[in-house]
Amino acid sequence: MKYPLLFSPLVINGMMTKNRIVATPTGEHFEDKALGGAGIVIAGHAIVEPGRSSYASGDEPDAFAKYEVEETRRRILRVHQGGAKASIEIFHGGEHARVKDFARGPDAKVRADGVEVRAMTAADMDEVLAHYARTVRNARDVGFDMVFMHFGHGWLPAQFLSPRTNHRTDEHGGSLENRARFPLRILETVREAVGPDFPVDMRISAVEFMDGSIEFSDVLQFIRWAEPYLDAVQISAGVDIGIQGNVHMATTNFEPHHPNAAWAAQVREAVSIPVAVVGAVMNPDEAERLIADGAVDMVALGRPLIADPDWPRKAQEGRGGDITPCIRCLQCYHISTERRHVGCSVNPRFWNEEIVPRRLEPAVRPRRLVVVGGGPAGITGALTAARRGHEVILLERSDALGGQLRWIAQERYKEDIAAYLAYLERQVEASSIDVRLGVDATPDVIKELTPDALMIAVGASEVELPIPGVDGAHVLTGNEAVEREHELGDEVVILGAGQIGTEIGLELATFSDRHVTLVDPGDTYARRGNTLYREGLRQKLDAASTRMEFRWGTACQRIEADHVVVRDADGELSTIPADHVIVAVGMKPRKVEAQAFYGVVAETVMVGDCNAPRIIQDAVFEAHSYAMNL
CATH class of the missing domain: 3.40.50.720 (NAD(P)-binding Rossmann-like Domain)
Known part of the structure; x- marks a missing residue:
């Protein structure tokens, strides 16, 4: 077998999983991921406190309520038919919950959308703990094999842990010990509710990538304190609310593969329970190497299993080359697309399960x-x-x-x-x-x-640009510039700051140390890109800002041998030095x-x-x- 460690079994508090692959909760395609060979499938989420903990809607029902529990049980059946273990995310949005009256969190505030957030009292905490106990007991009793406690990405437990969101002056604020008090009570309550022999998993963000957030050293200490209540832990990063950190929760193509592995390795050294890493583990070679290097015990896959739910099965059969790779475009993420045009670039079935079958039907009449x-x-x-x-x-x-x-x-x-x-x-x-x-x-x-x-x-x-000088030998299209990058001079002017022009400029400024000026009649870059792509791009543009310049509201009038002549929004003419000019004003x-x-x-x-x-x-x-x- 090519990946013996990835496909070795693992026992988690008495529960045997057939391999080291965890399918994270990304949509409703539980059946595809289970039949595709994942060892554990996290089958969606269950809100802890109906009416006050959902991020989707204040009307989201309790997954275990009378008229919902049968559908919840069917999630388990869909997972089990593929031989996977079924887990469910236990979720509380805290101050970010969609509510009809007020939300609850560590601090009192008014959200940007005008919703009042009330600081939780001792009675509130006891009430929420009772909801946690009820929810996990229901999960166990309805037939889930384990529960998955979401303590990361800026949700309620993370809100208490992070000094960015917790400014309390009582026994629940200030020091890490105080900030960890309520989250630890949640885990203690969960353990008491499900008993000692039921597997409990937890996800947490190693780093939030937001100003004033919790340090990784504090996260590591919290995991040590939490270990007696846990049977496994997943290491992620970023937050779900706050675009600056969101692009580190679901990374764009501008970030390296498996960026959270180093933090996961430090966690694994500090605890004795299995550790999983989540985030851009893109192929089975990477997964096997992370386990072989001792960085993690498991890999948690989100978007790779959206791109190809059969990723595990193909890898186990030695067909890694047949795995459809995720391109990290983030079209699958509702926040990135503002809930419009959600889908997968490389898997047309995702979010279209009702009209695109899992398996192709042979043609009745070959043509x-x-x-x-x-x-x-x-x-x-x-x-x-x-x-x-x-x-x-x-x-x-x-x-x-x-x-x-x-x-x-x-x-x-x-x-x-x-x-x-x-x-x-x-x-x-x-x-x-x-x-x-x-x-x-x-x-x-x-x-x-x-x-x-x-x-x-x-x-x-x-698109061709009809201006004088565009046919000069030093004027290139975007595609030509990519192929002939080594020929470009130190001063490069790019006409057009759409995705093509901006990305080429970023490449030249970051990796070739050229000075790049982008000229565009608009007022922003890559305007057609989705929200998180643009944020990931912005962070890289900021890092390269000393070598890049944008001229907004400006149009090129003509191209000369060593400069371009441009006209700004006020009608003023000026020149920009240019050894080479790249025309990237769009596609037709x-x-x-x-x-x-x-x-x-x-x-x-x-x-x-x-x-x-x-x-x-x-x-x-x-x-x-x-x-x-x-």
């Missing part, structure tokens, strides 16, 4: 499908159709597959995109798809192939090219960026869903 364009949409459509038994011919104009991914994957912050591109290439290589590179598809070429169906995925092209769909194919084949569809330049999620879903139904 010949021709796909024009070898970007993410074209490749996805071709793979899905081929897996169903259709005959697929994939035509690509260039000498390689990947489309825009080919250039994105070359950026240093985009190792996850590079992994995704390599995955797609492997899948195509192992498939029955007839790939024809260097083919300039035309309607006549398509006619000669006599397809039954035609998928057009010709993508988008870079190849609609006219795509529409020229209509009428050749009765069944014709356009997918991906040739409809409109969007994100990978849109391209993959459109192509997969069409081919799924072909």
Whole structure:
């Protein structure tokens, strides 16, 4: 077996788990994660105090109430059918809870949304403790194998622990011992409620990444004090409320893989219970290495199991190369997308479980499908159709597959995109798809192939800027700049501060020590990026600020040999030195090219960026869903 440690069993207070993989609570797809081979599946959450602890709604019901408990029990059945152990998150939002009247927390305050937060009294604490006891007993009695106490990410127990949110002057504030008093009482109450032989897990943030927060040394001490009540502990980071820390709870592609492992290793040295790390453990090689190095006993996977719920099973079967890699785009995270367009860029089934089946159905009548364009949409459509038994011919104009991914994957912050591109290439290589590179598809070429169906995925092209000097030898497109980075001079001007321009500028300023000036008629960078992507980008831009400059409300008038001439919002002209100029003012769909194919084949569809330049999620879903139904 390639990963013997990752797939070795582990006993947690008498409970045997078949491997060291924990599936974190990320959506309702418990069944997929269990059938995919995870050892423990945390099947959603249970609020502790109905009406005063949910972050979703003041109306969220108690998971164990009379009319909810049967559905809660079915979560367990869905997990157990895959041979996994079922856990459930025990959650209290504290001062951040969605309420109809007032919230409760360590301090009295008024939230930004106008909700009153009342400082918890001794009677309040006793009441909340009773709710905790009732909730965990119900979890045990309904059939869960363990409970998962959420003490991290800025929720109620963390609010008491952190000096950022706890300014009390009584026995529950001030020193760490005082701040830990109520959280420890919670754990003591939970242990008494479930008994000594029922497994209790806990998640906690090693570092919150917010000003004035708790230090890791205090977190470590708290874990030592908490150990008598626990059977396992998960080490995370960041907070769920507060965008500055949120991007360290769910990291973007700008951060390294498994960033919390070093803290988890220190915890493991300090305690004798199993320790798991959560956060960007992206592939089984990384997971096996963390266990082999003694850093952790388990890995807790969130987004990797969204991208591919079969991650554990594929790894155990030695098919790590078939795992669909997460690209850390954060489209799956409701906070990042403001609850709009939530989904997974690389797994079209996530959040679409009712319309996208877990397994593809073989084609009843195999047909010949021709796909024009070898970007993410074209490749996805071709793979899905081929897996169903259709005959697929994939035509690509260039000498390689990947489309825009080919250039994105070359950026240093985009190792996850590079992994995704390599995955797609492997899948195509192992498939029955007839790939024809260097083919300039035309309607006549398509006619000669006599397809039954035609998928057009010709993508988008870079927008050209009609200004004097744009055809100079020192003027490059974004893609050209990525490929010819080593040729660029010390002074670089980028026209356009969208995602492409800003990321190229960040790369040059951070890794090549160039001075970069971005010129844009707007007032912000990467305006189409999701919320957490933009925050992760902002933090990196701040770090590179001495080598980057933004000129907002400014348009380039002409490009000269060693400078550009720009006009600001007041109409004033000025010059900016430029050894090289990069034009990155956006993408335009190849609609006219795509529409020229209509009428050749009765069944014709356009997918991906040739409809409109969007994100990978849109391209993959459109192509997969069409081919799924072909």
